[in-house]
Amino acid sequence: MATKDTPVNDPMLDPITGEFAVIAPGHTFKSVTEEISNIVLTPRTPLGWFFGFAIAGGVVLMLLVALTWLFLRGVGIWAVTIPVAWGFAIINFVWWIGIGHAGTLISAILLLFKQGWRNSINRFAEAMTIFAVVCAGLFPLIHTGRPWLAYWLFPYPNTMNVWPQFRSPLLWDVFAVSTYATISVVFWYIGMIPDLGTLRDRAKSRFGQFFYGMLAVGWRGSVRHWVRYEMSSLLLAGLATPLVLSVHSVISFDFAVALLPGWHTTIFPPYFVAGAIYSGFAMVITLAIPIREFYHLEDLITLRHVDNMCKVMLATGLIVAYGYSTEVFMSYCYSASKWEYFMMWNRMFGPIGWAYWVLITCNIALPQLLWSRKLRRNVPFVFLMSLIVNTGMWFERFVIIVISLSRDYLPSSWGTYRATKWDYMTLAGTFGLFTFLFFLFIRFLPMIPMSELRLMLPQAKIRAEAEPLPEAGD
Amino acid sequence: MPVREGTYGLLAEFDTPSQLVRAAKGAYSAGYRRMDCYTPYAVEEAAEAIGFHRNTVSLVTLIGGLLGLVTMFSLETWISVWAFPINVAGRPYYSWPAFVVPAYEWTILWAGLSAAFGMLALCGLPQLYHPLFNAPNFRNGATSDKFFLCLESTDPRFDMVETREFLDGFTPVSVVEVEY
Numbered sequence: 001m002a003t004k005d006t007p008v009n010d011p012m013l014d015p016i017t018g019e020f021a022v023i024a025p026g027h028t029f030k031s032v033t034e035e036i037s038n039i040v041l042t043p044r045t046p047l048g049w050f051f052g053f054a055i056a057g058g059v060v061l062m063l064l065v066a067l068t069w070l071f072l073r074g075v076g077i078w079a080v081t082i083p084v085a086w087g088f089a090i091i092n093f094v095w096w097i098g099i100g101h102a103g104t105l106i107s108a109i110l111l112l113f114k115q116g117w118r119n120s121i122n123r124f125a126e127a128m129t130i131f132a133v134v135c136a137g138l139f140p141l142i143h144t145g146r147p148w149l150a151y152w153l154f155p156y157p158n159t160m161n162v163w164p165q166f167r168s169p170l171l172w173d174v175f176a177v178s179t180y181a182t183i184s185v186v187f188w189y190i191g192m193i194p195d196l197g198t199l200r201d202r203a204k205s206r207f208g209q210f211f212y213g214m215l216a217v218g219w220r221g222s223v224r225h226w227v228r229y230e231m232s233s234l235l236l237a238g239l240a241t242p243l244v245l246s247v248h249s250v251i252s253f254d255f256a257v258a259l260l261p262g263w264h265t266t267i268f269p270p271y272f273v274a275g276a277i278y279s280g281f282a283m284v285i286t287l288a289i290p291i292r293e294f295y296h297l298e299d300l301i302t303l304r305h306v307d308n309m310c311k312v313m314l315a316t317g318l319i320v321a322y323g324y325s326t327e328v329f330m331s332y333c334y335s336a337s338k339w340e341y342f343m344m345w346n347r348m349f350g351p352i353g354w355a356y357w358v359l360i361t362c363n364i365a366l367p368q369l370l371w372s373r374k375l376r377r378n379v380p381f382v383f384l385m386s387l388i389v390n391t392g393m394w395f396e397r398f399v400i401i402v403i404s405l406s407r408d409y410l411p412s413s414w415g416t417y418r419a420t421k422w423d424y425m426t427l428a429g430t431f432g433l434f435t436f437l438f439f440l441f442i443r444f445l446p447m448i449p450m451s452e453l454r455l456m457l458p459q460a461k462i463r464a465e466a467e468p469l470p471e472a473g474d
Numbered sequence: 475m476p477v478r479e480g481t482y483g484l485l486a487e488f489d490t491p492s493q494l495v496r497a498a499k500g501a502y503s504a505g506y507r508r509m510d511c512y513t514p515y516a517v518e519e520a521a522e523a524i525g526f527h528r529n530t531v532s533l534v535t536l537i538g539g540l541l542g543l544v545t546m547f548s549l550e551t552w553i554s555v556w557a558f559p560i561n562v563a564g565r566p567y568y569s570w571p572a573f574v575v576p577a578y579e580w581t582i583l584w585a586g587l588s589a590a591f592g593m594l595a596l597c598g599l600p601q602l603y604h605p606l607f608n609a610p611n612f613r614n615g616a617t618s619d620k621f622f623l624c625l626e627s628t629d630p631r632f633d634m635v636e637t638r639e640f641l642d643g644f645t646p647v648s649v650v651e652v653e654y
Contacts, residue, residue, distance in 0.1 A: 226513065226516040
């Protein structure tokens with residue numbers, strides 16, 4: 001159904017708005033509950049799941065090998081050295097945390113804007129956030145060189161009588177990212193409690209009842225609880241929104257506060273945030289499309305979702321394009337600084353200039369195809385486009401970090417950068433870790449929020465009936 | 475807590491949220507106050523019907539957020555000015571603009587934790603045991619597709635026979651007695 005034209009009397013089309021339906025018609029409270037909870041509660045795990053899980057697990061083992069060697073030998077096994085001291089570790093950190101941002105955007109900002117369509121995808125977008133933050137958080141830790149002393153980053157009373165230095169953006173990062181990780185986990189878990197209650201009540205096995213029972217903390221669906229719960233979700237959404245904007249802004253301060261040409265610019269905070277959301281939506285699409293195919297969830301994750309996510313990608317992609325053009329304008333036309341001028345020339349035509357053109361192609365040129373409604377509803381095409389955007393966004397961070405660091409003010413301190421096999425193994429290993437965690441998630445936790453889908457069904461509307469209320473009991 | 479015995483209340487099961495809201499409104503206007511509705515998703519109208527209008531989650535969140543703000547800002551100031559004053563590129567010890575960022579993050583952190591755990595605490599959760607789970611039909615529907623109204627025996631108007639007749643008037647699927 002993906003490639004052919006949508007017929008006019010398609011049941012998936014809303015007759016009034018002409019929009020694609022968010023949920024296919026004909027679903028009831030029961031069918032929604034069964035379709036989603038059976039994925040988790042079935043005693044038969046699909047063979048494909050084991051297959052994917054085993055591959056992801058193998059890649060995680062490779063990550064463990066790379067990390068073990070790193071801990072034995074130190075960061076010298078990577079290509080990082082002076083002047084390019086940040087390399088892959090920080091590129092991957094910024095890239096992964098950016099991916100996480102779309103999850104928060106979907107769960108928080110779209111909730112505040114009452115975008116009902118988000119309900120089918122918000123749970124796994126939030127899970128994606130958490131797993132992406134796990135992968136992201138790994139990099140600064142292992143990049144410290146002595147990760148077993150990473151707790152020194154936090155202010156705590158110690159016998160050395162030393163305290164952290166709060167004027168550094170790198171310390172702000174510690175608080176921004178740790179807060180982001182904590183709030184994401186809490187938001188995700190709180191959002192899952194009613195669904196865990198459903199799983200507890202529907203689980204057949206003793207272990208399932210116990211496991212989901214403990215996690216559901218005794219949720220019984222009292223409307224008094226629901227009112228508080230809804231208020232709490234709204235507040236968490238309202239808090240996560242400024243949080244997500246601040247996290248990538250703080251990360252951009254790591255660069256913008258430094259004096260290096262190519263880093264020292266005021267456009268960075270908004271441009272980093274837009275880029276984060278851009279790559280994050282691309283990752284949501286990369287995950288959603290295989291999941292909806294594999295678990296036959298086309299009724300719940302419909303073409304409307306794919307279409308809307310493409311529109312968000314297009315919009316944030318244009319903001320990113322604006323950021324790129326501002327950088328060019330600032331350095332060539334406005335700065336009157338030969339260092340800035342040289343930085344931009346070197347970025348485009350220097351020894352690693354090809355990376356800049358990869359990013360322009362992947363992030364700006366190709367995504368313009370998404371203006372076509374027909375292509376936005378072509379599922380394989382959208383999947384391919386999401387991979388392209390993710391590649392482009394990785395190259396954006398590569399360009400910012402490596403090209404700027406390798407050519408600073410003084411030609412005698414110029415250098416180059418060529419990633420080693422350990423760099424590539426660690427990057428690839430985090431893909432494995434991300435996928436590994438995701439496989440566990442879709443097998444053991446409800447990946448679509450049942451309670452929110454029920455609310456979206458037409459049956460959920462309260463109808464005033466003409467029939468009078470019966471007399472009071474006495 | 476002493477072991478309670480006897481009846482917790484009468485539990486009426488409905489198929490649709492509209493029937494539930496009608497029954498809840500009826501019970502409230504008949505003078506019942508100790509009651510609750512149980513639904514598989516948030517039915518705001520049912521909470522209104524049983525007279526539950528206000529909650530303190532937002533107040534708890536506000537207090538948590540302010541505490542986080544004050545805690546972090548004071549910690550930064552104390553560390554940078556008194557505990558470990560070091561000169562970094564000639565910046566003043568009390569560099570308050572730099573302190574804003576972690577203080578901002580901790581405002582959100584504490585507010586978010588208060589919103590989440592404050593909500594659970596106000597709901598009295600975790601509470602793994604509840605008499606309602608003894609009702610045979612409760613676990614089959616309350617978290618998937620059925621709507622319940624429970625009139626509790628502690629209500630002064632509660633009477634086993636009359637209340638059951640009253641509930642039957644709303645044509646529920648069933649009315650069952652819930653034991654402690």
